[in-house]
Amino acid sequence: xxxxxxxxxxxxxxxxxxxxxxxxxxxxxxxxxxxxxxxxxxxxxxxxxxxxxxxxxxxxxxxxxxxxxxxxxxxxxxxxxxxxxxxxxxxxxxxxxxxxxxxxx
Amino acid sequence: xxxxxxxxxxxxxxxxxxxxxxxxxxxxxxxxxxxxxxxxxxxxxxxxxxxxxxxxxxxxxxxxxxxxxxxxxxxxxxxxxxxxxxxxxxxxxxxxxxxxxxxxxxxxxxxxxxxxxxxxxxxxxxxxxxxxxxxxxxxxxxxxxxxxxxxxxxxxxxxxxxxxxxxxxxxxxxxxxxxxxxxxxxxxxxxxxxxxxxxxxxxxxxxxxxxxxxxxxxxxxxxxxxxxxxxxxxxxxxxxxxxxxxxxxxxxxxxxxxxxxxx
Numbered sequence: 001x002x003x004x005x006x007x008x009x010x011x012x013x014x015x016x017x018x019x020x021x022x023x024x025x026x027x028x029x030x031x032x033x034x035x036x037x038x039x040x041x042x043x044x045x046x047x048x049x050x051x052x053x054x055x056x057x058x059x060x061x062x063x064x065x066x067x068x069x070x071x072x073x074x075x076x077x078x079x080x081x082x083x084x085x086x087x088x089x090x091x092x093x094x095x096x097x098x099x100x101x102x103x104x105x
Numbered sequence: 106x107x108x109x110x111x112x113x114x115x116x117x118x119x120x121x122x123x124x125x126x127x128x129x130x131x132x133x134x135x136x137x138x139x140x141x142x143x144x145x146x147x148x149x150x151x152x153x154x155x156x157x158x159x160x161x162x163x164x165x166x167x168x169x170x171x172x173x174x175x176x177x178x179x180x181x182x183x184x185x186x187x188x189x190x191x192x193x194x195x196x197x198x199x200x201x202x203x204x205x206x207x208x209x210x211x212x213x214x215x216x217x218x219x220x221x222x223x224x225x226x227x228x229x230x231x232x233x234x235x236x237x238x239x240x241x242x243x244x245x246x247x248x249x250x251x252x253x254x255x256x257x258x259x260x261x262x263x264x265x266x267x268x269x270x271x272x273x274x275x276x277x278x279x280x281x282x283x284x285x286x287x288x289x290x291x292x293x294x295x296x297x298x299x300x301x302x303x304x305x306x307x308x309x310x311x312x313x314x315x316x317x318x319x320x321x322x323x324x325x326x327x328x329x330x331x332x333x334x335x336x337x338x339x340x341x342x343x344x345x346x347x348x349x350x351x352x353x354x355x356x357x358x359x360x361x362x363x364x365x366x367x368x
Contacts, residue, residue, distance in 0.1 A: 035275065036275055036276060036279055036281060037271065037272030037273060037274070037275030037276045037281075037282075038272070038276070038281075047276075047281055050279060050280065050281050051279070054279045054280075055279065091209060093206050093207055093269050093290075094269075094273065094276075094282060094286055096141075096143045096144070096206050097206075097286050097289045097290060097293070098283065098286045099135065099139060099141070099143075099144060100132065100135070100144060100147070100289065100344070100345055101285075101289065101344065101345050101346070101347055102135065103135075
């Protein structure tokens with residue numbers, strides 16, 4: 001299964017810059033994504049940035065990771081660069097359902 | 106059937122067909138503007154199932170009369186076949202909408218779609234070839250193949266929509282989704298359940314061994330089918346043509362736990 005770049009960036013950062021090993025880093029990010037109703041396979045950089053701001057800090061604090069704010073800020077910076085590189089997609093279910101009630105003319 | 110029941114059934118059927126027509130045409134026109142396929146699939150799917158197919162099948166049943174389900178004139182037989190053709194084209198497009206929107210890269214879902222659509226069309230063609238359009242009481246293996254799909258297909262869309270609604274509610278809590286769009290998944294799921302219920306209520310009597318056995322249930326059948334049709338198009342209207350008061354109500358309901366949209 002192919003993971004979204006935004007998911008991989010966050011996991012790679014946690015694995016490299018904290019005491020978390022690969023499975024723990026991925027599990028932590030998965031938990032935050034599940035709480036946000038998102039998937040590791042399809043999460044976009046902008047969605048991941050919101051999760052990193054609002055949900056990931058509490059997950060990392062529960063694991064007694066130090067300098068949580070510093071890590072999250074660094075991750076958001078990388079996600080912002082990724083966001084500007086990637087093109088937006090209109091194929092997601094929410095994009096389709098958002099369009100369905102718009103005016104036809 | 107007394108006059109009151111008949112009037113309510115007529116009103117329910119007219120409301121169901123007219124609102125479905127407006128929404129189907131609107132979605133098809135939306136696809137011309139956006140150039141996207143999902144709205145085209147759903148728009149034509151609604152037109153095929155709820156407007157043209159349902160309309161032709163109802164016309165065929167009305168022409169045959171209460172005693173005429175076992176032998177039809179050429180016009181009645183043609184209407185039955187044409188109605189089934191349009192209905193099943195619409196059904197295929199609704200399933201295509203579900204697969205395209207919710208399971209775009211899922212090989213298992215594409216396989217399920219292929220199996221369902223094959224059963225539907227083999228069933229319909231086989232039924233027509235074995236005299237099932239003349240004799241509407243016929244229930245051979247082809248009839249079962251077709252109706253296995255007709256009776257269950259709305260459940261797939263409902264399941265996907267309810268599942269996604271759960272996710273969207275979570276996203277809305279942290280400002281990652283519009284509460285109105287999250288609510289639209291719930292409405293479409295409920296409308297799909299309404300279609301499921303209306304289809305069963307309208308067609309369960311065909312399972313009875315003797316058509317006369319349905320007579321004690323006829324009034325209930327007409328009333329419940331019409332009521333379910335009205336519920337379904339009300340849900341469609343709130344989902345696809347939400348009035349200002351409904352938009353405000355959803356926004357206010359989400360306000361205590363929702364935040365400002367981030368994206």
